Amino acid sequence: MPEFPPRRDDTPTFPLPHIEHTPPSGISDHPEFHSLRRAQRRFGTRATILSVGGFLLYVLLSSFVPAVMNQPLFGHLTIGLALGLGQFAIMGVTAWCYVRHMRTRVDPLARGLRSRLHENENRRARAAAPPQGAGQPGQPLRQGTRGFRTW
Amino acid sequence: MVTAAAIDDSSLQLTFVLFLTVVVITLFTALLTAPQRDEISEFYLGNRAMSPLRNGLAMCGDYLSAATLLGSTGLVALTGYDGLMYLGGTTVAWMMVLLLIAEPLHRTGKFTLGDTVALRLPRQQRPVRVALAVCILAITTLYLVAQLVGSVALLTQFTGVPSGTTRTLCVVVIGTFVILYASLGGMPGATVIQIIKAVMLIVGVLFTAGWVLHRFDWNPNALLERAAERSGTGVTFLEPGLRYGGTVSNKLDFLSLELAIVLGLAALPHVLMRLLAPRSSSVLRSSVLWAIGLVGAVCFGAGILGLGATALLGRDTILDTDRTGNASVLLLAHELGGSVLTALLTCLAYLTLLAVAVGLTLAAASSLAHDLYSEVIRKGRASETEELTVARLSGAVIGILGMLLALVAWGANTATLAFLAFAIAASAILPTIIYTLFWRRFSAKGALLSLYGGLLCSVLLAVFSPVVSSAPASFYPEADFAWFPLQNPGIVSIPVGFLLGWLGTVLDKGPAEEAGTHEEFEVRMLVGADD
Numbered sequence: 001m002p003e004f005p006p007r008r009d010d011t012p013t014f015p016l017p018h019i020e021h022t023p024p025s026g027i028s029d030h031p032e033f034h035s036l037r038r039a040q041r042r043f044g045t046r047a048t049i050l051s052v053g054g055f056l057l058y059v060l061l062s063s064f065v066p067a068v069m070n071q072p073l074f075g076h077l078t079i080g081l082a083l084g085l086g087q088f089a090i091m092g093v094t095a096w097c098y099v100r101h102m103r104t105r106v107d108p109l110a111r112g113l114r115s116r117l118h119e120n121e122n123r124r125a126r127a128a129a130p131p132q133g134a135g136q137p138g139q140p141l142r143q144g145t146r147g148f149r150t151w
Numbered sequence: 152m153v154t155a156a157a158i159d160d161s162s163l164q165l166t167f168v169l170f171l172t173v174v175v176i177t178l179f180t181a182l183l184t185a186p187q188r189d190e191i192s193e194f195y196l197g198n199r200a201m202s203p204l205r206n207g208l209a210m211c212g213d214y215l216s217a218a219t220l221l222g223s224t225g226l227v228a229l230t231g232y233d234g235l236m237y238l239g240g241t242t243v244a245w246m247m248v249l250l251l252i253a254e255p256l257h258r259t260g261k262f263t264l265g266d267t268v269a270l271r272l273p274r275q276q277r278p279v280r281v282a283l284a285v286c287i288l289a290i291t292t293l294y295l296v297a298q299l300v301g302s303v304a305l306l307t308q309f310t311g312v313p314s315g316t317t318r319t320l321c322v323v324v325i326g327t328f329v330i331l332y333a334s335l336g337g338m339p340g341a342t343v344i345q346i347i348k349a350v351m352l353i354v355g356v357l358f359t360a361g362w363v364l365h366r367f368d369w370n371p372n373a374l375l376e377r378a379a380e381r382s383g384t385g386v387t388f389l390e391p392g393l394r395y396g397g398t399v400s401n402k403l404d405f406l407s408l409e410l411a412i413v414l415g416l417a418a419l420p421h422v423l424m425r426l427l428a429p430r431s432s433s434v435l436r437s438s439v440l441w442a443i444g445l446v447g448a449v450c451f452g453a454g455i456l457g458l459g460a461t462a463l464l465g466r467d468t469i470l471d472t473d474r475t476g477n478a479s480v481l482l483l484a485h486e487l488g489g490s491v492l493t494a495l496l497t498c499l500a501y502l503t504l505l506a507v508a509v510g511l512t513l514a515a516a517s518s519l520a521h522d523l524y525s526e527v528i529r530k531g532r533a534s535e536t537e538e539l540t541v542a543r544l545s546g547a548v549i550g551i552l553g554m555l556l557a558l559v560a561w562g563a564n565t566a567t568l569a570f571l572a573f574a575i576a577a578s579a580i581l582p583t584i585i586y587t588l589f590w591r592r593f594s595a596k597g598a599l600l601s602l603y604g605g606l607l608c609s610v611l612l613a614v615f616s617p618v619v620s621s622a623p624a625s626f627y628p629e630a631d632f633a634w635f636p637l638q639n640p641g642i643v644s645i646p647v648g649f650l651l652g653w654l655g656t657v658l659d660k661g662p663a664e665e666a667g668t669h670e671e672f673e674v675r676m677l678v679g680a681d682d
Contacts, residue, residue: 027674027678028670028671028673028674033674033677033678036677036678037673037677040677041589043250044250044251045251047246047250048246048247048250048251051243051246051247051250052243052246052247052413052414055239055240055243055409055413056406056409056410056413058236058239059236059240059405059406059409060406062232062236062391063391063392063395063396063402063405063406064402066390066391066392066396069390069391070390070391075372075375075376076372076375076376076379076386076389077371077372077375078389078390080232080390080391081232081235081375081389084235084236084239087239087242087243088239088242088447088451091242091243091245091246091443091447094246094250095246095249095440095443098249098250099436099440102436107433110677110678110679113674113677113678114678114679117674117678
């Protein structure tokens with residue numbers, strides 16, 4: 001087993017029991033793994049609440065305080081219609097932030113852990129059996145044995 | 152339902168020729184690209200090396216149904232602001248897919264949602280797979296029937312209320328095409344038709360929207376003003392409450408509908424299947440971004456079409472043709488570009504519902520063949536050839552089932568059926584997805600309880616709602632057993648689904664999963680096994 005730096009005390013949002021049961025990949029208690037999980041989960045939850053919750057709030061406001069939403073801004077554009085258009089803008093901004101966040105905060109961590117994972121695997125000479133039930137996505141799947149064409 | 156045929160004969164003939172041409176060409180392409188070998192991965196996932204743009208187009212094609220093209224624009228044309236809010240929800244729904252679901256699901260998935268759950272709950276995967284298959288079957292059948300019923304409703308725009316023979320012919324022809332695409336073409340074939348449909352839909356909607364704006368000298372304010380003027384309701388047309396206003400239960404009904412749409416998308420089986428198709432999660436990310444942009448553009452265009460229909464035709468013309476407003480786009484096309492544009496848009500509508508039906512049939516077939524047959528009945532010992540045969544057969548069976556149900560329920564409201572499918576997806580399948588991905592204690596009992604409970608709850612609430620009885624537009628207008636006041640069950644059934652999942656997990660005293668299962672799942676979900 002490679003030596004890991006000591007766990008940061010603020011990391012475990014979820015305590016991981018049974019570590020001595022050999023966590024199959026050996027990196028699930030790695031501090032970088034925790035910050036990866038936190039980075040991805042926290043941003044995802046917040047951004048979802050902002051965009052989806054914001055939209056539901058807009059629906060509620062339109063239903064229950066129409067007087068506010070009907071204030072004209074200019075011409076026939078009311079506050080309600082402007083907020084509706086604003087939903088599209090919020091979505092665009094959220095999507096852009098998400099891509100930037102993933103690119104700068106999440107992807108590098110995941111890449112580092114992935115190479116560490118491969119290192120571990122090689123070191124253990126693939127002692128750990130692959131999980132039963134489902135295969136690995138992305139791995140080349142078994143080729144069909146016969147080459148004929150079926151419709 | 153309809154007092155007069157909306158569109159003349161010449162555009163019906165033109166539509167027929169156009170539709171057949173497109174279908175024949177795509178069918179040939181689909182068969183040429185059909186799985187070459189007996190490989191289930193190719194049948195379920197299609198060409199995995201596609202570019203993000205093409206994946207995004209396919210997602211957009213899977214998602215946008217004829218309900219968006221005809222139904223939502225009709226809603227905008229008749230109710231203005233409320234219809235526009237509905238279109239907004241259609242777009243916002245993609246945010247949750249992008250931000251929370253897509254990449255974790257892609258990294259942990261293989262062919263179906265059942266595979267992801269099995270990775271997380273390996274010991275008790277079989278009952279969970281059965282429950283998932285039942286829910287997926289319910290959702291896809293409802294949605295498929297909605298599409299086929301929509302094809303009859305579309306025919307009504309041309310010929311008035313069709314005779315029994317015409318009706319049967321229409322459903323059987325569309326249904327047969329669906330089976331051919333899904334069973335023979337598999338995912339590669341479905342992808343071909345999705346992409347062609349998406350391109351046509353985007354071009355068609357944006358072109359017509361541009362034409363409408365051109366009529367108003369590209370001045371949105373003039374469009375809004377004229378729409379309000381000719382809506383018969385004045386400025387209230389641009390204010391909330393025309394459709395879902397008045398009583399509190401009416402307003403809650405709308406919130407319930409929006410909740411089901413915004414949350415249901417992330418759990419629709421055919422959309423989930425699409426998410427698994429790209430090879431790497433970085434391609435998936437760009438694909439979903441493309442899909443959001445394209446869906447947003449189409450919804451934006453559809454809003455302009457709806458406003459344009461009211462502004463150029465007036466509310467009375469639209470209402471006289473079809474009480475539900477579904478004819479508004481076709482009437483608008485006739486007003487703008489005569490029978491050629493009408494024929495083009497009608498062909499587009501048919502192609503749209505055909506493509507969505509293909510995606511649904513394929514999702515149902517893969518769930519039946521992979522989850523139910525291969526993993527549960529044969530306990531994972533089925534050969535690929537065998538599983539593929541079952542997948543093709545189940546595609547045909549589901550298609551035929553959909554046709555029969557559509558012929559029985561041809562008078563049903565397409566939108567109601569589709570909304571119920573969304574509500575079931577959001578209350579039965581979404582809790583399982585969210586808990587599987589993000590809650591480490593989640594257990595099989597919780598999954599079973601939320602899947603069956605969410606399904607039962609939403610179906611029962613729909614049965615005891617004004618959709619089925621007591622209202623003039625319901626299935627049994629004379630009977631009255633509608634003690635649930637809302638048409639859309641989502642606002643109750645979605646929390647119930649999540650609550651049952653939590654309750655089942657907390658109360659689960661059965662044998663736990665092996666230690667380390669969740670850790671391994673989490674590592675795969677965040678780090679991934681590939682790219």
